[in-house]
Amino acid sequence: MLDAQNHQGKFGQDYIRALASAAGLLVFEYDLDRVGIDLGFRFPGQPGGLASPAIEVQVKTSSKPNMIGGEWHYDSLTEQQFNWLAGPDYTVPRYLFLLPVPSDRKEYARFEPGGMMLQHLAYYLSLETEPQIADPRPTRRRKVRVPLGNVLTVRSLLRLFEPNPIGVA
Incomplete structure (x- = not known):
């Protein structure tokens, strides 16, 4: 069995893969x-006139998420990880996907008569308008705030491929 940290990270990526599959995307x-x-x-088609557009994501999970007001306050990104997502200079748009998970990994999936439910909702955040950190250090953390309205669904995931996607200035 995987150790707790690797299990949590793998679950997060597999959760996002399942969502992408439901959206008909190539991963x-x-x-x-x-x-x-x-x-x-990659979107296998031409939404908005672009042929086969793509996005890239960093997937983060948290078993101890911190919600304040209408936002998740996530403080486990290193400054280096933050810089890999921040700023407007990427050819392929980049996003942070955050998945709060149960602290008990036996609760990652629940089974009901209608099917399997993966715990919990995932969220997305663009850091395109954030300035990068000068002299980033892998040991320092940079907090980000992810709005509760940025729920990652099939519809919102597909909208991230549009020329002016939601959640992006």
């Missing part, structure tokens, strides 16, 4: 994680 993964990107998605 890709780099052979090395050298730029903080866990998964990439």
Whole structure:
């Protein structure tokens, strides 16, 4: 069995893969994680006139999420990870996907007569308008705030491929 940290991270990526599959997207993964990107998605078509657009994401999970007001306050991104997502200079748009998970990993999936339910909702955040941190350090953390309205669903995931996606200025 996987240790708790690897189990939680794998569940998060598999949850996002299942959502992408439900949306009809192609999923890709780099052979090395050298730029903080866990998964990439490609739309097999031409939404909004672009042929086969793509997005890249960093998937983070938290078994102790901190909700304040209408936002998740996530403080486990290193400054280096933050910089891999921040700023407008990426050819392929980048997002943070945050999945709060149960603290008991036996609760990741529940089974009901209608099917299987994965716990809990996932959220997305663009850091495109955030300035990068000068001299980032992998040991320092950068808190981000993810609005509760940024629920990751099939519809919102597909909208991230549009020319002016939701949640992006």
